[in-house]
Amino acid sequence: MPELTNDFSWSRSRDATFQECRRKYFYHYYGAWGGWAADAPADLRRLYILKQLASRQMWAGRVVHDAVEMALHIFGEGRDVPVEPFIADVIERMRGEWRSSRAGRYRESPKTLALFEHEYVLDLKPEVWQALSRNVATCLRNFFRLPLLAAIRATPPEHWSIEHWSKLFEFEGTPMWIAPDFGFWTADGRLTLVDWKTGGADPDAAAFQLGCYALYAREVLGVEPARVDLLEVNLREPQVTTHVWDDRRLEAIREQLRLSIRAMRAYLVDPAANVARVEDFERSENVRICRWCNFRVVCRPELGAAGAPV
Ligand code: SF4
Known part of the structure; x- marks a missing residue:
């Protein structure tokens, strides 16, 4: 197997982390690199395990996305999905993942679920977890009832993209990880790209994300914005919002990407080799975000480690 190298690539989550705290x-992107090896130095391994932590809301979002993807695969094979047993199965698997996280299994197997709430021993009432699984069930029930789903199923599955035509492409020499959650071609030759949402979203972040999908359509599939419908589907409400894009807005996205890439590279001690030094990355002054940060225990130990109130 070729040796893994920490190459620079852009993604929206990378941009969001950069904006939040240097x-x-x-x-996340440098300090934890290589910590997946069981024999990695203890401090490196620690950062890698902290990097994997997900908040309960992130976890719920991931569960819904995975379940929707699975259901679309089943529909794509021409089979039906028995809705309530399917949802019951998803919730049962959530319970298993939750137990695994609470038992701290992720410390030995970092790819298994690692909840922030467990690592930092937050004292949450059972009702909080129950509300989370109820929210997952609601999102999935809403998904199965969507008129959009009926519209998708009325098109041939060969025109769907569940796992995507491609997730990685080059933008002006920088590899980009951008892919919509789902895409399909309509009977009248329009490309529809879908973003499933399970919670409230910051409108600016959502617009940027959809703009990235418009770029994806242009760069990966060669489809101009005028032939693309970008759908933001809030599964909690449920609500489908269609966004239109044009060449001018697409150029604004390109510019935003250039700025983001330039800013990230400017922090590197060796941009060509993608080498970074911890002391060049300032800590956030907003201690409120530190309380919910995966790396709190190593970065701001004064805020308290495991079990400290947040
Ligand atoms: S604890 Fe605060 S300063 Fe440190 S990495 Fe996290 S957000 Fe940044």
Whole structure:
């Protein structure tokens, strides 16, 4: 197997981490690199395990996305999905993942679920977890009832993209990880790209994300914005919002990407080799975000480690 190298690539989550806190960005994309090896030095391994932590809301979002993807695969094979047994199965698997996280299995197997709430021993009432699984069930029930789903199923599955035509492409020499959650071609030759949402979203972040999908359509599939419908589907409400894009807005996205890439590279001690030094990445001054940061225990130990109130 070729040796893994930490090459620079752009993604929306990388951009969001960079905007949130430079030090967090360093830990996530540089400090934790290589920590997957069981024999990695203890401090490196620690950062890698912290990097994997997900908040309960992130976890719920992931569960819904995975379940929707699975259901679309089943529909794509021409089979039906028995809705309530399917949802019951998803919730049962969530319970298993939750137990695994609470038992701290992720410390030995970092790819298994690692909840922030467990690592930092937050004292949450059972009702909080129950509300989370209820929210997952609601999102999935809403998904199965969507008129959009009926519209998708009325098109041939060969025109769907569940796992995507491609997730990685080059933008002006930088590899980009951008892919919509789902895409399909309509009977009248339009490309529809879908973003499933399970919670409230910051409108600016959502617009940027959809703009990235418009770029994806242009660069990967060669489809101009005028032939693309970008759908933001809030499964909690449920609500489908269609966004239109044009060449001018697409150029604004390109510019935003250029700025983001330039800013990230400017922090590197050796941009060509993608080498970073921790001391070049300042810590956030907003201690409120530190309380919910995966790396709190190593970065701001004064805020308390496991079990400290947040
Ligand atoms: S604890 Fe605060 S300063 Fe440190 S990495 Fe996290 S957000 Fe940044």
